[in-house]
Each structure stands twice: as structure tokens, then as C-alpha cells.
Amino acid sequence: MSTAANTGPSGFPEIEFRLVGGRLRAFGQGVAPASAQERPVGTPAGVELDLSHVGFGLKSISDEVRQLEAELPRILTARDAAFRRTARAAKPPLLPFMERRLPALRTKLAAAEGRLGDAVARRNACWTALQFSFSQTTLVAFRNVAAAFGALEAVRFIWVTTSWSCGTYSAPMSGAALQRRAIRIGPTLPEHVESDWPGLAFRHSDGVGLEIYPGFAMTGAGVEAKVVSLLDVHLDAAEAIVAEVIDPPADAVMVNRIWEKANKDGSPDRRYASNRSIPILRYGLLRFAAPGMTAVSYLVSNPDLARRFATAFSEFQRCMAAEAASQASASLSSGTTRTAPAERRMASVPPPPVVGQAHEYTVATLAACAISAWLLVAGPIGDRQAVASNTVPPPVQTETASQRPRAPVVHPETAAASPPTPEHRKDPAPTTPSTPPPQAATSPDRERIVIRSGGANIRSGPNGTAEVLRTTSGGTHLNVFGRSNGWVRVGDAEAWGWVHSSLLEGGN
Secondary structure (H helix, E strand, O other), X not given: OOHHHHOOOOOOOEEEEEEEOOEEEEEEEOOOOOOHHHOOOEEOOEEEXXXXXXXXXXXXXXXXXXXXXXXXXXXXXXXXXXXXXXXHHOOOOOHHHHOOOHHHHHHHHHHHHXXXXXXXXXXXXXXXXXXXXXXXXXXXXXXXXXXXXXXXXXXXXXXXXXXXXXXXXXXXXXXHHOOEEEOEEEEEOOOOEEOOOOEEEEEXXXXXXXXXXXXXXXXXXXXXXXXEEHHHOEEEEEEEEEEOXXXXXXXXXXXXXXXXXXXXXXXXXXXXXXXXXXXXXXXXXXXXXXXXEXXXXXXXXXXXXXXXXXXHHHHHHHHHHHHHHHXXXXXXXXXXXXXXXXXXXXXXXXXXXXXXXXXXXXXHHHHHHHHHHHHHHHOOHHHHHHXXXXXOOOOOOOOOHHHOOXXXXXXXXXXXXXXXXXXXXXXXXXXXXXXXXXXXXXXOOOEEEEEOOOOEXXXXXXXXXXXXXXEEOOOOEEEEEEEEOOEEEEXXXXXXXXXXXXXXXXXX
């Protein structure tokens, strides 16, 4: 398998984050990037990566992973089909017939196996392990952030909003003026990433949200993805007082009620029968901002859980800053804890299918040989009837009125030169089928015959081994061009060939 199978989205099988020199730094461990522009100066701890490059790799490669995993079944099916063809051609009974084609089949099989191996290698190249080499104190602080985030998952509503106005009890914000959209939150980890620390995601409906990992935050999608250090993220937490226009969420805190139409003392104006009561609610408001990142605000229906999350996040940032200040070099101090490597889910090339001897080809070949030999020896049904008629006399039939011979029609110019023979007077009257068959072109000086039901073969000569020129269906009317030893030369405007008289109506 190629080296590419062990590299991640940034060209490394592992990306390690450390707090060094007062800031967060990322180091690629393993294979260096292929592009010279993406290869920063190496250090004993690994190749240092720009955080923006890491963000682009973690986001954009997900599309490639999905595309490759969708293609793998088709590529695997093509490899298995090529393997079966080659394996069966190399075994009896096909080997004598396919021996010359075996080299070409093996070449196609090798190409199919190469495509499969390359696809698996490219798919595995999209996996990366994220490591966070932080002190135990910092990691415990992030675990508290994750616990507070888990509590936020139980709130009734979380909205993303563009407003940062908090309002007051005397002058609350109008819920109708809020530009907000409900979102979902939960743990996240890109499809191609392995880590013991999944991210905490605020998932927007348009796919662009905020993800928080130990040490960094990521926002945006695809090529627009941005990664910033959590040391640079500023979280403002506040309480928003809102005159709500929707049904109050069950976990919101109601602080007052006002009337849509009120007197100066705040009492309801009784002149309006449909005067509506408006609840005043207290929400939590979280606003994330960082250099190079668009600020985003979240309105939380439960203000207490929002405050708990903000407190845990601030404590984690304090621990990060203290550890970053204590790290003077890239080497790890004795107090730094490196998380255990995550188990990588690597794809592998499945073994080829088990292929036995091509018994279905054996049966088909033997059946085809038997049918061919039978046709060569016995001929079609019409021929067997013709051959049998040469040795066994046809059965005696009782002549009916419709089968009595009639005088042939002879052209006056040829009557004297060619007097009608007894054979010419045996032309039976054709029977009329329920559906008239196609009629041959009439000729006033030719005897007419009718082919028996079941059809007949018309041959090149008056014998059962002569070449079959054509086959005609039963009930067809034809002209007679001559006779010889029980065979009749028939045709339409001109002679077609010979047919045995046993295949004619009346046996003539």
C-alpha cells in the first residue's frame, strides 16, 4: 500500500496541539505535506502547521471521504467480476478454449486490483488523529466545559441571533424585532478524524456553525473554515430581557407581564376586548468573538444553564493561559499529559471471492454440442419427414370431393407441345383456411400446390441432404415447376427449390 494511505488531510497521520510560548501551536507528526509551500520549518517536535491550514483540511476533506466511500462498492464489484472471469477461464472446461485470452484477462484483473487498492489508499489517507498534549489540570477544565455543554443540550430553545441588545426590565427587547433561528447542539467529530476529545458543536440550519475543541474553535464550512486558538476567543455572557411574542418556553424565567394596550399605571386598558397579555422573559445570551472570526450570538431559553457554560468556559481559558505561559519551549514538561492515540478505522482491500469450476459453462457447452450434433445428423423436422417418406409409403387416404383431381389450366400456345401428364391432373383443390394465408403470384400455365400445416423446408435439390434454401409455413400456395422421384419443384414467379410431396396437401 502506498505511503498516501497513512497520511491525513494536512499530509500527516497525526496532528498534535501544544501550548508553547504563550500560544497554541499545532505540529504534524509523520509524513510531510507534498507541497513545498505547505511545508513550514521542521522542529524536533514535528512540522509546525498553520491553524488556518488545519481548519481547511478538517472541513474540506469530508466531501472526499464521502465520495470515495460511495465509489468503493462499485470498484470492488468490478474487481470481483474480473477475478471470476480470470479464475474460471483458467480452469476446466474453459481452459482449452480460453488459454489464448488468459494473458489479457490477467492484465485486466491487475488493473482492477490496482484501482481498488488506490481507492482504499486514498480513503485511508483522509483519516487523521487529533492529539491534545495539555496538562491534566487543563484537560479536566475542558471536561467541565463538556459537562456544562451537555446540560445545555436539554434546554428548550437555543437560537442564533444577530442582536446583542440585552434589554432591561423597564424596557425589554421586543421578541418580534429579534432576528433569530433555532439551532441544535451536540458533540461532533468530522467523519475522517479520530480523537478522544470530540468537539462541542452549535449546528446552524445552513451548515455553518461553531465547533469548540480542546485548544481551538472552528467555524465556517469547506474552504471557508477557520480555526482560531481558544486563547483568542472572547466569550461574553449576559441576560436578555425579552417581551416574548411566542409561547414562553417551559424552562424560561418569567419576570413580569405587560399588556399590549396598557394604561399609564401599567394596568390593562379595558376599552380593548382583545387586549393581549405579553410575558417578559429572562434568557441567557452568549456571544463568541475572535480575530478573523465573525462574531456569533446565541440566545438560550434557560439562563442558568447558559451562565454555567460561560463560567466553565472562562475557567478552561484561565487554565490554558496559565499552562501556555509556563511552556518556554516545544519540549513537553513533566506535568503535560498526552492523550492516548485513538484507534484508527482503516479500510482494507477485501480478499477476492471464492470461485469454483465453471460447472454452468460445462452444462451449457455439453448441451450446445448435443443439439448441434443432433441437428447435423437428423436435420430439422421437415427433413426427417422427407427422409422417412422415401422409405415408408404414405398412408392411403380416402379421396373427398374437395381432393378430386381437376384438369389443369394449359396455355393454348403450349397445349400442343406439352400435353398434360397424369401427374398434372393430380393437383388437389386447395382448402380455404379460416384466415387466408399470403397468396403466391398466380400463373395461368402453372400447377398450384398447398404446403401442409407445420411448414416445410425448400431445398436446392430433390433429396433430403440437399441445402435448405428457405422454409415456408403451412397453407402457403405455390406454383409447380417440375417433379422428380417424389420431389416437387415449387416457387412463386420463379422456382425456389424442391420440397417432398409428403409435405404437400394430399401427399402429391
